[in-house]
Amino acid sequence: RTSPHPSDDKNDRVFTKAVTVSEEDHFSSLLSDCVLHVFKFLDQVDLDVLSSVSQTIHSYVNLMRPKTARSQMINLLKLDQTVLQISLTLRRKDFNMDLVSMDFTADGRLMTPADHIHRQRVLEGIGLGMPSPWIESVPTWLHNFVMFPMQRFHIQKIELDNFGIFEAFADYFNDWCGTHPPHTLLIHGACGMEPMANKK
Amino acid sequence: RIYPLMRVTLTTSDGASVTVSRQLTKHSGFIEKAITDMAVDDNAVPLSAVAVDVDDATLKLVIEWLTEHRDDALPYPEKTDEERRADDIPAWDQAFVQKWDTKEDQQQTLYAVITAADKLDIKGLLDMTCKTLANKINGKTVEEMREILQLECDFTEEELAEIRKENAWCEN
Numbered sequence: 001r002t003s004p005h006p007s008d009d010k011n012d013r014v015f016t017k018a019v020t021v022s023e024e025d026h027f028s029s030l031l032s033d034c035v036l037h038v039f040k041f042l043d044q045v046d047l048d049v050l051s052s053v054s055q056t057i058h059s060y061v062n063l064m065r066p067k068t069a070r071s072q073m074i075n076l077l078k079l080d081q082t083v084l085q086i087s088l089t090l091r092r093k094d095f096n097m098d099l100v101s102m103d104f105t106a107d108g109r110l111m112t113p114a115d116h117i118h119r120q121r122v123l124e125g126i127g128l129g130m131p132s133p134w135i136e137s138v139p140t141w142l143h144n145f146v147m148f149p150m151q152r153f154h155i156q157k158i159e160l161d162n163f164g165i166f167e168a169f170a171d172y173f174n175d176w177c178g179t180h181p182p183h184t185l186l187i188h189g190a191c192g193m194e195p196m197a198n199k200k
Numbered sequence: 201r202i203y204p205l206m207r208v209t210l211t212t213s214d215g216a217s218v219t220v221s222r223q224l225t226k227h228s229g230f231i232e233k234a235i236t237d238m239a240v241d242d243n244a245v246p247l248s249a250v251a252v253d254v255d256d257a258t259l260k261l262v263i264e265w266l267t268e269h270r271d272d273a274l275p276y277p278e279k280t281d282e283e284r285r286a287d288d289i290p291a292w293d294q295a296f297v298q299k300w301d302t303k304e305d306q307q308q309t310l311y312a313v314i315t316a317a318d319k320l321d322i323k324g325l326l327d328m329t330c331k332t333l334a335n336k337i338n339g340k341t342v343e344e345m346r347e348i349l350q351l352e353c354d355f356t357e358e359e360l361a362e363i364r365k366e367n368a369w370c371e372n
Contacts, residue, residue: 015355015356016359017354017356019354021352022350022351022352025351026306026307026308026311027311027351029311030314031315031318034311034314034318037318037327037330038314038330038334039334040281040284040330040334041286041331041334041338042286042334042337046337048367049341049342049367050337050345051366052342052360052363052367053342053345053346053353054346054351054352054353054354054355055354057349057351058363067281068281069281069282069284154282
């Protein structure tokens, strides 16, 4: 049996094959209200997996994204900026996942030796009290990279370490914590500055 | 006010008739509305049977659940997205589902009860059965979910790769 393509993909994605419903597939005969009600008891991480199951389920996932709870699997996000790289770590008590460590420049390009030397000089300057040249904005790539786990996990504590370059990101998180309580934002300053805690 | 001895007759989609107490039907938004729409006397007794779009076998399961939950508080408490959880199904309900939700049944009865709970607007039963199904797929891989729900992959390899890239975190 086949049925028409789902038309409610929020990305207006058109799939190549027709939707397939096998004889054994009784799930697809459920009323859409019932399927969406089942999805209410799943979390964002389950939806990530479900979106690859079938076209019909993929459409339901898109509908449920804004209404689904974030996963409790992870509750701490740590962003650590060293001279060489930016690393993102997600944690929960006995579980530590070092997700990504990337060698990036301020605009998201992979670092060259020249970039590395330039960044080192900037960080030394910040340590001596000079203003960061990249203080004004948060690069889009970094914003998207960090917001992915924020949307999927029930993050309760955010730690920013050595955030000399992207200070604007600290302001961004501060605002975010204000609108998504309860969260704790812990900022460790660049180059040995005393940590600043801001509990919301 | 609902009088415990008041009874209402329900006719099923396959022609059977079942008479039940209003103490049970008060948990069904659909039946209560039908009774209200039909009732003309002070005791709110319906003039005729209420037709429900549920077969006899499924309705019997619904009535069994309603009998156990006849004293549950109304209105049914609503929960927010963050408060909602699937691991709080009462022991009686778990045993009730295990009686008929067998591997051979391939979840057909579960789907029938979910659909009946939705049509009859019985929020507690709908929540419990949907939690049961959610618990079956929670934490599973894509392949395991397909097997449980008996769904076929109708993506091309390229589409699948693109979707997996969008949700890359769950792949590792």
